[in-house]
Amino acid sequence: MKVIACLRPVPDPASRLFVNDDRTWIKDAELGFVTNEADTHAMEAALELCEGGAASGSDPGEAVVLSIGRDRAARVLREGLAMGAARAIHVADDDVESGDEYVRARMIARAVEKDGGADVLLTGVQSDDLGGGVTGIMAAELLGWAHASVVVGIAATEAGLRVRRELEGGMIETRELATPCVLTIQLGINQPRYATLRGIMAAKKKEMKVWNPDDLGMASGDVGSEGALCRVMEVRAPERDHRVQMLSGSPAEAAARLVEKLRLEAKVI
């Protein structure tokens, strides 16, 4: 089974964020970047799917990692290789953040096709920065594949895959779907493994293809803000809601103030 996992580099979630000068994104030049959390679970799921196939003797499987972006993308790909992916595909696009989900989904779909397709394409349920949760589903449509979103369990069957997907209110749906397909992977599905030192060393020798949008048949009008169907007007910090009363002081003082407010003002204790 060939499984491709998409890895998105995102600013370290602990970063303090400031809007950039033209107010279209954040100032990210100085920030540390990490692999999007859900994508580490997608990566783990890819490895487990391949290992499962290998264990049953059916086929050794190949886990491939794919990322679009500048050098940060190459860095998260190297982490994926260190975790155990066989090879990587870097779609080198400096302007990736000016595009929208549609542009990135097209790139993912084209890259998968150029790489000869796959049995399963995995993405994270959503990115920690944009949080739309739609890129993988759009890629499924553009590839003409079936998909399941918010997946919390995967098992291989004769005909394809049996997956558990999360619905609202603590409900779980079980679906069977044919391969090739796209799954968007929810947190909590597995415990991503850590890269071992041996894995990190081995990663250096693994293949990393580098493709430009051109190589994917995407002209300048297809990428960046020109290719995007949504146009960013502004990024800004949300307005402060003045409803909240901030209680200051030492921990003991703040605690005392809070308890007094809860008792006498809100009358809830």
Added chain:
Amino acid sequence: MILIVAEHADDRLKPINRELAVLGRELAVDFGRTLTVAILGRDPSSLIEQCRALGPDRIVTITDDRLEPYNPDAWTAAVEAVASEETPAFVLAGHTSTGYDFLPRVAARMGRPLVPSCIEWQRHGDRAVFTRPVFNAKMHMRVTTTGEGPCFVTAAPGAFPPREPDESGSGPPQDGGEPRLDTFDVDLSGLPVRSTRIGREAAATGTLDLGSADIIVAGGRGIQEKERFGLIDELAEALGGAVGASRPVVDSGWRPREYQIGSSGQTVSPRLYFAIGISGAVQHLVGMQSSRCIVAINKDADAPIFKVAHYGIVDDLFSVVPEITKTVRALKAGSPPAGGA
């Protein structure tokens, strides 16, 4: 026309439709359009009555066995057919496990813009500008759509609360006119069946019902490790309340699934809700934002949880929470609270 794709399960329209109706009516009024609700299913006509309460100008039913139980391929085909033929200005669905599952497919198939997780909008010339939360709601991004043809929007649950029905009336919120009823035919017979629902069940096996708790003390990833979660239990015990958790706490195995509050867990609205070390992601907020009094304790003053909180303390939770527990205990024991102020 503005088109809402209604969500339903077990013969009931889901609450999200009422929010879609708020957004849909706003767009319809501002752009001088009509509002249509489409119901897809085996027997959608049984939902027409419930649909009237949304106050649409028109209700369209699309009947096919393949549309129920929900199937993304069938819903994509049906919604694409209506959107292509009737060219609504906007097609709305919830940012829910149904809405965000099929709407991106329709948008990609038509090569038209999709705005996910919309929480607000404004008119800007002849276009709408939609706000979506980014960076886990620490920032807002305002986007507009390009080109001609339908634009697709998923609305974040909780973002467009329906107005309470006024005292006098039970009727539809708008002019009260009867909606026109229509059917729309699609041929789904050629659609390959490549995904099928096998079952649906509750994720948690436990029976913890947080819905009836008066006081909930919820802990999040800020607690950092399982062993330290006891600090949440202690405050809950002092207050005589229940313990809840955000999703990462459950995913990490610190507490069972039944403790999870949020879109994929329980929805609660206690008298008092403590959010401790919880950032306030949209999926958590929908599960607790209607609580009467919300207290947030977080070391990050920019954490979006403070947007819904009534009282906030910006500090290290490991120093503050034990102090609160101590103060509450002293209060309950009848002695004057220790500490400052």
